[in-house]
Amino acid sequence: MSLSHAADRAPATGDSLPVVTRERGQRQVFCGLAGIVWLHRKIQDAFFLVVGSRTCAHLLQSAAGVMIFAEPRFATAILHERDLAGLADCNAELDRVVAEVLERRPDIGTLFLVGSCPSEVIKLDLAKAAERLSGVYRGRVRILDYSASGLETTFTQGEDACLKALVPELPQLPNGERSLLVLGTLPDVVEDQFARLFAELGIDPVHFLPPRRTTEFPPLGSGTKVLLAQPFLGETARACQARGANLLTAPYPFGVEGTLGWLRAATEAWGVSGEVLEAVTAPAIARAQRGLAHHREALAGKRISFLPDSQLEIPLARFLQRECGMELVEVGTPFLDRQLMAEEMRLLPEGVRLTEGQDLERQLDRLREDRPDLTVCGLGLANPLESEGLRTKWSIELVFTPVHGFDQAADLAELFARPLRRAALLRV
Amino acid sequence: MQLTLWSYEGPPHIGAMRVVASMEGVHLVLHAPQGDTYADLLFTMIERRATRPPVTYTSFQARELGSDTAELVKTSVGEAFERFKPRVLLVGEACTAELIQDQPGALARGMGLPVPVLSLELPAYARKECWGANETFYHLVRGLLKPRVPEAGRHPEPRPTDRRARANLLGPTALGFRCRDDVEEVTRLLASVGVDVHVVAPLGATPEDLLRIPEADFNVCLYPETADQTCLWLERMFGQPTVKTVPIGIGATRDFLDEVGRIAGIDVTDAKSPISSRMPWYSRSVDSTYLTGKRVFIFADATHAVAAARMCAEELGFTVVGIGTYAREFARDVRECAKRYGVEPLITDDYLEVEKRAAELQPELMLGTQMERHIAKRLGIPCAVISAPVHVQDFPARYAPQMGFEGANVMFDTWVHPLMMGLEEHLITMFREDFEFHDAATASHLGSRVGASRPAEAGSESHAAAEPADSPVDSPAQADASTVIWAAEAEQELKKIPFFVRGKARRNTERFAAEQGIQTITVETLYDAKAHFGR
Numbered sequence: 001m002s003l004s005h006a007a008d009r010a011p012a013t014g015d016s017l018p019v020v021t022r023e024r025g026q027r028q029v030f031c032g033l034a035g036i037v038w039l040h041r042k043i044q045d046a047f048f049l050v051v052g053s054r055t056c057a058h059l060l061q062s063a064a065g066v067m068i069f070a071e072p073r074f075a076t077a078i079l080h081e082r083d084l085a086g087l088a089d090c091n092a093e094l095d096r097v098v099a100e101v102l103e104r105r106p107d108i109g110t111l112f113l114v115g116s117c118p119s120e121v122i123k124l125d126l127a128k129a130a131e132r133l134s135g136v137y138r139g140r141v142r143i144l145d146y147s148a149s150g151l152e153t154t155f156t157q158g159e160d161a162c163l164k165a166l167v168p169e170l171p172q173l174p175n176g177e178r179s180l181l182v183l184g185t186l187p188d189v190v191e192d193q194f195a196r197l198f199a200e201l202g203i204d205p206v207h208f209l210p211p212r213r214t215t216e217f218p219p220l221g222s223g224t225k226v227l228l229a230q231p232f233l234g235e236t237a238r239a240c241q242a243r244g245a246n247l248l249t250a251p252y253p254f255g256v257e258g259t260l261g262w263l264r265a266a267t268e269a270w271g272v273s274g275e276v277l278e279a280v281t282a283p284a285i286a287r288a289q290r291g292l293a294h295h296r297e298a299l300a301g302k303r304i305s306f307l308p309d310s311q312l313e314i315p316l317a318r319f320l321q322r323e324c325g326m327e328l329v330e331v332g333t334p335f336l337d338r339q340l341m342a343e344e345m346r347l348l349p350e351g352v353r354l355t356e357g358q359d360l361e362r363q364l365d366r367l368r369e370d371r372p373d374l375t376v377c378g379l380g381l382a383n384p385l386e387s388e389g390l391r392t393k394w395s396i397e398l399v400f401t402p403v404h405g406f407d408q409a410a411d412l413a414e415l416f417a418r419p420l421r422r423a424a425l426l427r428v
Numbered sequence: 429m430q431l432t433l434w435s436y437e438g439p440p441h442i443g444a445m446r447v448v449a450s451m452e453g454v455h456l457v458l459h460a461p462q463g464d465t466y467a468d469l470l471f472t473m474i475e476r477r478a479t480r481p482p483v484t485y486t487s488f489q490a491r492e493l494g495s496d497t498a499e500l501v502k503t504s505v506g507e508a509f510e511r512f513k514p515r516v517l518l519v520g521e522a523c524t525a526e527l528i529q530d531q532p533g534a535l536a537r538g539m540g541l542p543v544p545v546l547s548l549e550l551p552a553y554a555r556k557e558c559w560g561a562n563e564t565f566y567h568l569v570r571g572l573l574k575p576r577v578p579e580a581g582r583h584p585e586p587r588p589t590d591r592r593a594r595a596n597l598l599g600p601t602a603l604g605f606r607c608r609d610d611v612e613e614v615t616r617l618l619a620s621v622g623v624d625v626h627v628v629a630p631l632g633a634t635p636e637d638l639l640r641i642p643e644a645d646f647n648v649c650l651y652p653e654t655a656d657q658t659c660l661w662l663e664r665m666f667g668q669p670t671v672k673t674v675p676i677g678i679g680a681t682r683d684f685l686d687e688v689g690r691i692a693g694i695d696v697t698d699a700k701s702p703i704s705s706r707m708p709w710y711s712r713s714v715d716s717t718y719l720t721g722k723r724v725f726i727f728a729d730a731t732h733a734v735a736a737a738r739m740c741a742e743e744l745g746f747t748v749v750g751i752g753t754y755a756r757e758f759a760r761d762v763r764e765c766a767k768r769y770g771v772e773p774l775i776t777d778d779y780l781e782v783e784k785r786a787a788e789l790q791p792e793l794m795l796g797t798q799m800e801r802h803i804a805k806r807l808g809i810p811c812a813v814i815s816a817p818v819h820v821q822d823f824p825a826r827y828a829p830q831m832g833f834e835g836a837n838v839m840f841d842t843w844v845h846p847l848m849m850g851l852e853e854h855l856i857t858m859f860r861e862d863f864e865f866h867d868a869a870t871a872s873h874l875g876s877r878v879g880a881s882r883p884a885e886a887g888s889e890s891h892a893a894a895e896p897a898d899s900p901v902d903s904p905a906q907a908d909a910s911t912v913i914w915a916a917e918a919e920q921e922l923k924k925i926p927f928f929v930r931g932k933a934r935r936n937t938e939r940f941a942a943e944q945g946i947q948t949i950t951v952e953t954l955y956d957a958k959a960h961f962g963r
Contacts, residue, residue: 026504058435150464
């Protein structure tokens with residue numbers, strides 16, 4: 001599909017928005033703690049201290065996989081029986097562990113106390129602890145808290161909770177000034193690409209949250225236009241709005257269409273003309289189209305199902321259907337934020353099967369009946385589905401790999417094309 | 429509260445999962461919030477299992493707390509039973525569920541399901557993974573066999589002379605270290621002395637297999653970490669003796685055969701040196717002379733650590749310079765072993781302590797888990813993995829047991845391979861002045877990290893080259909030797925020592941100088957230190 005074709009398509013009316021089926025039952029998805037794995041790589045002077053159980057430590061370790069090579073900037077304060085007996089002691093213990101962490105890592109500028117399922121259930125007040133410890137370490141280390149418990153957060157929502165905790169820390173943008181704030185962890189290479197594009201478009205100043213270092217907090221105020229680079233940051237976006245910022249409505253920057261729409265939202269807010277947008281983006285779009293053509297051959301006409309996992313399902317389904325010609329069998333999403341997904345939902349084909357939440361066994365029943373050519377799922381399910389003859393793509397790769405923007409559009413398509421190409425190659 | 433960066437063991441419910449994932453016809457309902465399902469990937473990714481572990485998670489959320497989490501347990505149990513039709517249902521709690529006290533075991537038992545429903549107690553804030561596996565296996569075996577326990581004082585019938593002896597292999601589990609191949613190797617080993625394997629459990633067993641356990645003449649406690657409680661109970665209740673020797677290493681394999689022979693009344697002499705056992709000859713061959721006294725640090729689960737220490741000392745001629753375990757429940761075995769080799773045992777589950785000890789000991793080889801592999805990589809020390817916790821590469825496609833005679837062959841290869849072999853070492857010494865063997869060249873067998881891991885060496889050399897010949901050069905190698913300086917000619921002499929032992933020579937000399945109160949290290953000091961440390 002050519003770009004002009006996509007752009008010409010009339011926006012769908014409210015009536016034809018996809019029908020959403022809600023499901024409840026067993027889930028197969030990480031909790032919000034998993035976000036620490038990419039957040040600690042991005043914010044280089046931050047340390048994440050999970051206050052939780054041995055399970056939390058084990059989950060982080062399993063999700064982080066081979067990143068064991070360096071001493072990580074995250075750890076778990078593992079609760080023991082005696083911590084459960086008395087909360088007063090529990091706070092004293094936490095102070096001791098924090099001191100231990102900060103002694104080991106004098107380079108740390110911000111320490112996040114991260115709540116977990118057990119800390120929530122025993123009602124350990126980490127906000128109060130952060131306040132208390134901030135007093136102790138004032139001027140040296142900023143101490144913040146957020147909850148990434150599985151009781152409240154699903155996988156990428158952990159990043160939302162973390163970034164929301166940063167919002168009150170952002171300095172005030174002076175009245176009368178304006179700025180663009182891009183929300184969501186992006187690999188540095190992608191962030192730099194976007195920064196260059198915004199500069200060429202004449203949009204300035206542009207800031208990114210989270211920053212690479214917490215000494216570089218971007219300002220926020222009523223002159224701030226907020227643009228979401230990730231679709232799972234609803235709470236953070238609303239916290240920014242509460243400080244007077246203006247949330248731009250746009251699709252997410254996946255694929256050519258998404259990236260162009262995303263940039264257009266910024267140019268329109270800035271008063272940059274459509275001609276400038278076209279001129280600036282034309283070379284990157286041409287490159288992206290060339291790169292995509294190759295993978296479209298492998299993907300066009302192939303049927304794909306998304307299991308609810310990373311919250312990226314809807315924008316990716318839109319990209320794969322509209323730009324790569326794939327057929328959407330089922331698009332599952334852990335939860336549906338209608339406000340944040342409004343632009344994406346309009347671009348989904350009519351009649352697509354959209355599910356929110358999960359009832360794992362029933363979903364797998366449907367999957368076995370559908371037998372799509374490709375299933376996007378979590379790591380726990382990939383090999384079992386492969387052994388049933390279904391080709392899979394691990395969803396976690398989508399949050400670790402540079403996939404945003406024009407210059408990654410082909411890489412994004414390639415992630416989905418590779419399992420299909422491989423299946424075609426193998427004779428064993 | 430314990431600060432933990434990386435952990436050797438998961439929580440106890442992971443141990444329970446290892447047992448049920450090993451078996452067929454068993455299902456576990458785990459009362460746990462969303463997120464705890466991460467555990468599935470350990471089995472499907474690390475071990476590449478083609479099926480999901482037979483576990484249903486209740487996936488409770490914040491909004492259900494205090495209202496209908498108990499109802500959720502019953503729904504999950506009912507649906508899991510209907511869908512998977514297990515012949516035994518286990519019910520347990522992960523850490524968060526333990527706090528909300530829904531008593532899921534009692535709830536499930538109250539549902540009147542037509543199969544045995546066993547409730548697991550898995551104290552998540554006090555215990556860990558291996559304990560959980562041991563406890564779950566014990567509960568399962570006891571739960572199924574309790575009605576069949578003979579009355580007290582009744583001894584098992586002696587084995588009819590026309591029936592071959594039968595043994596059960598107890599303890600192998602999913603995510604265990606080389607369990608799949610060990611079972612095969614021990615089965616062969618027992619066959620070589622005329623003993624049939626009756627039941628293997630938990631790995632590959634059904635509930636019906638567990639019921640057949642008492643039909644065997646004895647049990648082999650293959651992995652005490654997961655099976656010692658079960659074996660003890662079977663011994664007490666069914667009078668089944670336990671073979672306790674774990675056949676890892678040549679000596680232990682022979683002891684194992686002796687123990688089997690004693691218990692089963694069989695002559696095992698002919699089986700003790702099979703032709704396929706190449707390790708003893710390889711170790712005696714001249715090339716292996718160079719292995720003599722190689723300094724080894726061992727850290728693993730207790731069983732593999734103790735077995736490795738014996739193999740190192742008696743079968744490879746290494747020197748055990750340190751030994752430790754993360755398995756506190758089995759710390760006594762490791763303490764005794766450490767005493768035997770005259771070293772200080774390290775009992776800890778803090779990998780930073782292990783790293784610190786490794787850095788102090790500067791061993792020439794580390795035998796450990798995946799954690800030690802990473803530590804060794806950082807320190808530039810050769811390493812082989814001998815125990816869980818495991819990684820995807822610990823499930824090789826090929827046959828690679830640790831137990832029995834073939835296990836000893838495998839270990840000879842995998843432990844000696846990362847070391848410099850004799851002939852190779854000889855050639856390097858011979859060509860030391862050759863330009864291709866310059867100091868900065870990375871040893872090919874250690875990968876590319878080694879160069880980076882010796883910044884002190886590289887730094888001192890470039891420094892030395894830039895200095896006038898007669899001025900003393902600071903030693904950057906060690907903080908506590910900061911008052912000691914190296915004379916330039918001593919630094920030059922140090923460079924003549926082969927690079928793979930130079931770091932140790934530097935440290936020993938500095939330690940010697942510090943002890944002797946020597947301010948400037950001369951060539952004399954270097955050789956005095958060499959004589960002092962005598963190696």
